[in-house]
Structure formats: structure tokens, C-alpha cells
Amino acid sequence: MAGNAVRMAASELRRTLLQIAAAKLEVPADRLGCAFRRIYDTKDPERFLSFVDAVVAAESKHGTLSARGYYTPPKLAGNYKGSGVGPSPAYSYSACVADVSVDEETGRITVNKIVVAHDCGRALNPVNTEGQIEGSAYMGMGEILMEEQVFRGGLHKKPSLLDYKLPTSKDTPELEAILVETIDSEGPYGAKEAGEGPLNPVIPALANAVYDAIGIRFDETPITAAKVLDALAKKKARVGPDGLGGGHDPSRAMRRLRATTEKREQKRTGVS
Template sequence: VDRSNWRQTFRRLPYGRGVGLACSAYLSGAGLPIYWNDMPHSGVQLKLDRSGGVTVFCGATEIGQGSDDVLVAMVAEVLGIDPFDVRAVTGDTDLTPVDLGSYSSRVTLMMGNAAIQAAERARDVLANAVAAKLDVPASRLVFADRRVFDGERPERGVTFQEAVCIAEARFGTLGTTGSYSPPKSAAQFKGGGVGPSPTYSYTAAVVEVDVDPDTGWITVPRVWIAHDIGCALNPVLARGQVEGSVYMGLGEALMEEQAFRRLPARLSNALVHKFPSLLEYKSPTFMDMPEIITDLIEHPDPAGPFGAKEVGQGPLLPIMPAVANAVYDAVGVRVDQVPVSPEKILRALQAKAAGKPARSGPAEFPHIDWPETLLVPPPWEGGDGRASNAPSRPKRKADAGVEAGAGVQP
């Protein structure tokens, strides 16, 4: 708000220009697993070799969000080595422990906590071996700069590679594991959706727009966005994630549309896409992107690895309402449906000129007769994956015949 001067500009700009503010909160990892069991949500294995290298195995999938970089950096940080000393093997279900997937902004938090646990266990093994070699308490040893040394007498120490060799000679082949499961959910049924999250992120966005009142055409010169990330493990990647969310939010706010039409009764009466192909599905290009001013708000969160929280999806949420609020500030009409298109803006302006409510959007919410929700108790409530209120299945005639003939000998 301060960076954008929103307080000084809201409702004070010339007609056709406006600024809109919106805020949001988002989960950092779903509290309930996609598979209804008590198993860990993410697992990590480490292998330490005599050359001083570390191989980390994890099922988390790198889809461009930077999870491999974060995984390597966290292991290197705990062990006091360079990230280039760490090799990541990820996304290969033949080789890696299970990770539930890249969804619900969960990877950094869950994979990260598992990786830190595995690395801390490896550090403890090395510390015990080196402590015996140097005749110092293990608690005094420091892991930094590819060395393991006495914190009170830094000149007394060994290289990380030497530490691995000392530990392997003492304990045998070296490998550790780590895993993470979120705190037990207070929810009693799987019908609660993703359930509570281990922690939450918060975002605020201010969007500036220019609206042509004659055509309804809308442009976005700039966006200010601040995201509460806990701790930015890699600020460059984090800013990229925030700006990617702005891109997706502007696409949803201004261009992207899922439109459907109903087929005639003779063709099943089904709903199908109104547009013939994805060629008609518009999304922004880099030529459409505005100036983005990004602030990462860092307050380390105790539930996150090194205090980190999600940054993959949360910054998307306030963009659409901020655009709608900016349009209202610019020309005084409400568009209650995305995308906020020129046609909808003109429709609302015409309604305003005619003395009608200055808005454009759905006339009413659709009515849907939802079936009764099935209640599936979680494992910690004694559940076995079956609904506690499932309707009894009507018996088939064949079943009834078998019961009627029970005990009758041929």
C-alpha cells in the first residue's frame, strides 16, 4: 500500500484511471493427504560417498518452480558444504522415496522439512565420528566451508571429505532418511477437503488500470505486490514465482474464459466448450505484462524449513479482485465476473447511464441439487477409508436367491 501510494491515489485519479487493492491468504501444503492414510507426505534419502559428495533422493517433482535448487541448498546448508557438492535425484519413483506431488503449494514446506531431517541425521553421524577423532564434544563441532571443526578452536578440524571417510570407517556405509507429515488434522471427515494447513501465507496487491470509457478497453500499466513468504530461501526463484502468479492472475482477470454451450437433446444435451479449440483461449504474452514491483515480506515461520512458506500459488489470488476494484475506481462500475472484458465494462456503463445498477455479472447463482456428503472418518478416528453414512446397497435378485436357498442341499 505504501509503495503504490494507494491511499493518496484511490478515488483521486482522473476519470478512466484507477487503482484497486485486494488481499488474500493461502495454505502452505494441504493438511490432509490425497491418500487417506498415516504415511508420511514426503520422504528424502541421503547417500554420502568418500569423495565428499552427497546424493539426495526425493520424489518431489521439479516442474519449473525451483524445488530441485531448494532441495540441494537446504541439504548443503545443514552439512556446511557447497551446493555443487550435492547431486539431486528427483521424480523417479523407481529410485526415490514417495512424495505426494507438486500441488497445494506443499513442496518446499514438506520436502524441505524431510530434507533437513535427513541432513541433520547425517550431520549427527559425522559429528560423532569426528568428535571421537578430535577428542572433543560433538556439540562443539561446526559444519561450515566444507569443514568440520571445533567451534572453540577452529584450527582443529577436518575437511568434510575426511569426516565422511572417518565416519564410514567407524560406522560402515553412510546413508540417512528423513520424512515429514503435517500435524494431525482436527477435521473428523475427509469431506473437509484439503483440511487445515501447517501454516498460511498472505498477499496484498495493488493494480493500476486505464479504462477507455468509449470502448471499455482496459490496460494494466503496473502492479505492486507484497507476499509474506516466511523466509526466502532463494530470493530470485521466489520473485519469479510471485511474478508468475501475477501473470496467471492477469490472464484470468482479463482474458482467459471457460465458456460452455449445451448440445441439443438429440446429441445428449451435454455441456461442451463453446469455443472450438484452444486457439480461441486467450492468455497474456510477455508483450502484455505490466511493470511489476515485488516485495518479499520475511518473518520466519516455525512450521517451515528454515522458516519458509509457500510462494507458488498464493500471490495469484488477489490479482483478479484488485483488477475489478481498479475498474470500479476508474469508471465507477462493478464487473462481478471474470474475465473483466470490454463488453462487460460497456454493459455496466450503459446500465449506469440508464439509472440501473452499475454492474455486470451473473443474474443469479445456479441451483444444484448436491447429493448428501459422504463422511469418511480419518485413520486417527478409526476410519478404514469407507464412508460412515454410505447408503446400503440394494440387494440384487441373484443375491436374494442365494440367501433364500442357503442351507438347502441338492
């Protein structure tokens, strides 16, 4: 959404610069092209004004250059719990496949490969977007295998980056990023996001891979060697907080969610 606002503001600035260039080059603005830091006559590309010169000239005429943009998403089709907080017109989607090995004698988990496919709408800069996806894969891996906020006696037990572990290059496997471009109708040039979205499937994929390897469900992070050893020794089927998962009927949770949402909607529309 912010991308659309940026696009609008940038378009306004582009118009300003093209007007300046059109006047200077004595060429109609609609015949101008912009590339390689130049504003040039498409009929005679050697006739150009450099981007820098165009900006200087525009500033001389207008003062500091600025523009505003804004964007309002279209009205949502329905009511969703929490919809007021995130009125995004589009959502990105990601899938992840992870391959791990578990050393049952030490509890250590080795990640062999992570593949993440991310529907980013359009990858405006494909290399950059792949980098974002790989970074998300790395971050997800670190979260589920190493990162841990522990407090002892009121202070953080791991207050430095030596104690609070993040994976090193030695811990990080081959990361493969697959760009899925669905060209979203609401996104700027069809783009959606590639910020932290790709992170989401990585954590459950790794947990599922560990389950596939040793048959133990981990419903909490991090999955440390100590937890793996403990679960193996005690033949636990699941490691995680009480009251969640562990046999509770998921459709019961869905029914409760639906009932709460309907009640809120009735309250909102004054129906009882």
C-alpha cells in the same frame, strides 16, 4: 507443512553425511560445518570432504540414501467449516494494489502496475520468492482479463494457446513484489508458502481498479472489452451472475453460514 516433513528428512540425511565426514576427517561431528558444497572442520576450513565424496562414501556404507520426514499440525483451536480438509497450522496473507486504465471507446483495459505484498513467513530464497509473487501477479492478471473456458457445441471454443489468451510481455506491466516475513512459529525456518497464495488478491484488486475507473462492478471473469463496452452502453452498475452480490445483504449470508456450522457442530458432538 510439507516443508517441515522435508526439513526432518533432510536433517536425518545431514546427520548421516556428517557422521561419514567426521570419521574420514577425524574430527568430532559437532565441529563440522557445511557450505559451498563442502563439509569442513570449522577450526580448519581447508580440511574438508566435498559433498559429492561424502555422498559416495555414505552410499558405499549404507546403500541408497533415503530418509523420511513427517509433520503433524497442532490441534486446531476451534471448529471451522471445512476444517477437516485443510488442517494447516498457518496461513499466508497477501495484499495487492493495481493500477489500470480503461479505454472507454474500445473497452480495452491496460494494466499499468501491480504491487503484491505477501506474508510468506520467511523467504528462504528471496529472489525466488519475489519471482513466485510476480508470477502470481501475472497469472491473476491473465485470469481476470483474458482466460476463458467457453464451450460451443460440446467442444472447447478456444483449444489452442492462440485462441485461449494468456498475457504476453507486451501486456504485462511492472510487477512489484513486497516480501513480508513474519517468521511463523510452525513453519520450517519460519516459512509458510509462496506458491499460489499471492495470486488471490490480484483478481479482486484488478476488478476493484476497473470499478474505480469506470464505476462498474464486475463479479465475473474475464473482464473483456466486449463486456466493458456493453456495460457502458447499457449503463449497468454491475456485471455478474444473478443471485450473487447485486444488493444481497452480506450479513444475511453470514448468519446462514453460522447457523449451518452450529448445526453441524451439534450433530458432531451429539448435542441437540
